[in-house]
Amino acid sequence: MLDNKPFYIGDIEVFGGENKRINLKLPKLYNTPANLPIHIFRGKKEGTTVFVSAAVHGDELNGVEIIRRLRKLNILKRLRGTLILVPIVNIYGIMTLSRYMPDRRDLNRSFPGSQKGSLASRVAKIFFDEVVSKCDFGIDLHTASIHKSNLPQIRTDINNEFSFGLAKAFEAPVILHSELRDGSLRAVSQEKNIPILLYEAGEALRFDETSIRIGVKGIVNILREVKMLPSTMSNKTKRLPIVTKSSQWIRSTHSGMLRTIKALGDTVERDETIAFIDDPLEDISFEIKSTFDGVIIGKSEIPLVQEGDAVFHIGRFKNLETAETKIEYFSEDAIEQSEFVELNKEEVIE
Numbered sequence: 001m002l003d004n005k006p007f008y009i010g011d012i013e014v015f016g017g018e019n020k021r022i023n024l025k026l027p028k029l030y031n032t033p034a035n036l037p038i039h040i041f042r043g044k045k046e047g048t049t050v051f052v053s054a055a056v057h058g059d060e061l062n063g064v065e066i067i068r069r070l071r072k073l074n075i076l077k078r079l080r081g082t083l084i085l086v087p088i089v090n091i092y093g094i095m096t097l098s099r100y101m102p103d104r105r106d107l108n109r110s111f112p113g114s115q116k117g118s119l120a121s122r123v124a125k126i127f128f129d130e131v132v133s134k135c136d137f138g139i140d141l142h143t144a145s146i147h148k149s150n151l152p153q154i155r156t157d158i159n160n161e162f163s164f165g166l167a168k169a170f171e172a173p174v175i176l177h178s179e180l181r182d183g184s185l186r187a188v189s190q191e192k193n194i195p196i197l198l199y200e201a202g203e204a205l206r207f208d209e210t211s212i213r214i215g216v217k218g219i220v221n222i223l224r225e226v227k228m229l230p231s232t233m234s235n236k237t238k239r240l241p242i243v244t245k246s247s248q249w250i251r252s253t254h255s256g257m258l259r260t261i262k263a264l265g266d267t268v269e270r271d272e273t274i275a276f277i278d279d280p281l282e283d284i285s286f287e288i289k290s291t292f293d294g295v296i297i298g299k300s301e302i303p304l305v306q307e308g309d310a311v312f313h314i315g316r317f318k319n320l321e322t323a324e325t326k327i328e329y330f331s332e333d334a335i336e337q338s339e340f341v342e343l344n345k346e347e348v349i350e
């Protein structure tokens with residue numbers, strides 16, 4: 001079916017077959033005008049409506065690059081339905097290299113927002129009402145917080161069959177079932193029956209090429225899964241992720257210099273040493289051990305630690321041999337440039 005109904009963002013009309021760049025007005029930053037930049041792609045044919053957002057935390061940049069690469073793919077010419085890309089949600093945070101809003105609030109704890117609330121709450125309301133609430137589901141791109149890094153992973157509610165299916169289609173190395181947090185985009189959207197997948201990969205204020213490639217490819221995989229893009233001709237075997245139902249941060253037992261001996265994606269056994277805390281002046285070291293079997297999905301990147309600091313994020317997983325084989329799949333060259341060439345071939349629009 002041809003899609004003749006206009007789609008509205010703000011007072012801008014977008015018809016089937018049109019692509020538009022929209023600047024949605026936000027509260028000014030003092031005397032500087034501020035806008036929420038949005039790219040909207042509408043296929044000629046009816047289909048699902050999906051948003052992809054990044055930099056809800058202003059210092060998390062991998063997603064900005066993932067969206068930049070995504071919107072240049074020729075395969076989008078074959079889109080069915082509506083794809084809304086919001087590369088920088090916290091446009092204030094990105095200016096100051098900060099996770100937070102200028103009012104020091106976390107935008108991802110300010111949903112669904114209110115017109116009369118704080119600055120963060122007002123921006124949350126505009127983004128939620130104008131984008132999120134008009135979609136069937138969304139993909140929100142994040143990285144670890146400052147001085148930490150994450151193994152590429154999808155976080156979602158694995159008890160929701162639709163979300164779990166999408167999470168598997170994404171083909172990130174790990175799927176982590178994660179609890180909802182009050183005021184987060186994911187919690188509020190779920191209440192309105194709009195499932196959200198969170199892609200968490202890499203570090204704040206850094207680009208990570210592997211995370212970016214897995215991200216771009218993952219979004220394309222999902223658009224294929226929901227028939228917004230034609231299915232692939234390649235018969236490459238699907239990458240099967242590790243699914244972990246819970247995770248826990250291992251904290252530093254002492255203050256000092258952190259010397260890690262395990263990397264992201266490594267498997268660890270219960271009681272295995274994962275790092276040392278060295279005293280910088282005396283010849284004293286303390287071991288940090290894992291308290292359960294699992295896979296390292298996040299870690300601290302700063303060698304200075306205080307007692308109690310979170311050092312390693314471990315996803316619980318029993319069969320470590322299987323985990324190792326699966327993770328190997330996602331090594332540096334797991335997603336080769338050649339896979340993107342296919343997406344960029346000029347394709348005839350039917």
Ligand SMILES: [Zn+2]
Nearest residue numbers: 057060142143
């Ligand atoms: Zn984040």
